[in-house]
Amino acid sequence: MSGMLAGLKVEMRFLHKVQADKIYQLESQNTELNQQYQEQAAKLAEQAAKLAEQAAELLTIKSRANTTENHVNALTREGKVKRVAFSASLFASGSATLGPFNTETNLIFREVVTNVGNAYNPNTGFFTAPVRGTYHFEFYIGGHGHPSHASAAALFKNGDQVVMAWGHQTSGYASPANGVALLLEVGDVVFLRQPRNTRIYDNQNHLNTFSGNLLFIM
Structure with a gap:
């Protein structure tokens, strides 16, 4: 009987160790995934910021182009009708x-x-x-x-x-x-x-x- 109990204890220790190892692996994977997610999120945020900056720059360029075009049209019109x-x-x-x-x-x-x-x-x-x-x-x-x-x-x-x-x-x-x-x-x-x-x-x-x-x- 004592031998059986000792064997069960050994088996339980082994199972606990296996479970602990799996938990550690899962936690490591989870930590790695979180890190990858944060890195990806940071990259996406950086790309979004660059896109927003480029969009603002395009709007500025378009606004300047429209102003220039209107000015040219006004000068052309003035040159014709004056x-x-x-x-x-x-x-x-x-x-x-x-x-x-x-x-x-x-x-x-x-x-x-x-x-x-x-x-x-x-x-x-x-x-x-x-x-x-x-x-x-x-x-x-x-x-x-x-x-x-x-x-x-x-x-x-x-x-x-x-x-x-x-x-x-x-x-x-x-x-x-x-x-x-x-x-x-x-x-x-x-x-x-x-x-x-x-x-x-x-x-x-x-x-x-x-x-x-x-x-x-x-």
């Missing part, structure tokens, strides 16, 4: 007297002398602002004297009258003129309109002209 000037006379050929009319009548200056920037339309008589800026306009109107009818024209911005040139004499030749500087938004329209009960005369000498140019961009 050269705006036109001058046109009323008749392309022949001679005639316009009016008197019972209503206000838009004047169409069909003979284009200069149209840099193509902002003036000789088919409608409208000047359309291509860019926000300050523009200068002037116009010269003429007509033979008459006891009842003056020679005149008014400059309109969109639908509002701004200035008028008016000359009335009973004989000879009246030649009123006027000019104005206007702040225009993109798409604003400027044109001339003949007042009711007035007369305008033009011939091959181009006595009536409408001119304008961009002074500077706002």
Whole structure:
């Protein structure tokens, strides 16, 4: 009986030692795995930080590129639109007297002398602002004297009258003129309109002209 107990004790010691060895191995493996996990996590965190830094750098570069592109586009646009000037006379050929009319009548200056920037339309008589800026306009109107009818024209911005040139004499030749500087938004329209009960005369000498140019961009 004592021999059997001694044998069991030896066997139990052996099993305990085996179990302890396995536990040690497991703990060693666990420690190694934890270390590997921490190292991998540190590498991933470092890579994530680098990616975030690169993303921020890319955003900065993109922002600078967009700013540069916008600046270039603005300079290009400014370079194109800052050269705006036109001058046109009323008749392309022949001679005639316009009016008197019972209503206000838009004047169409069909003979284009200069149209840099193509902002003036000789088919409608409208000047359309291509860019926000300050523009200068002037116009010269003429007509033979008459006891009842003056020679005149008014400059309109969109639908509002701004200035008028008016000359009335009973004989000879009246030649009123006027000019104005206007702040225009993109798409604003400027044109001339003949007042009711007035007369305008033009011939091959181009006595009536409408001119304008961009002074500077706002």
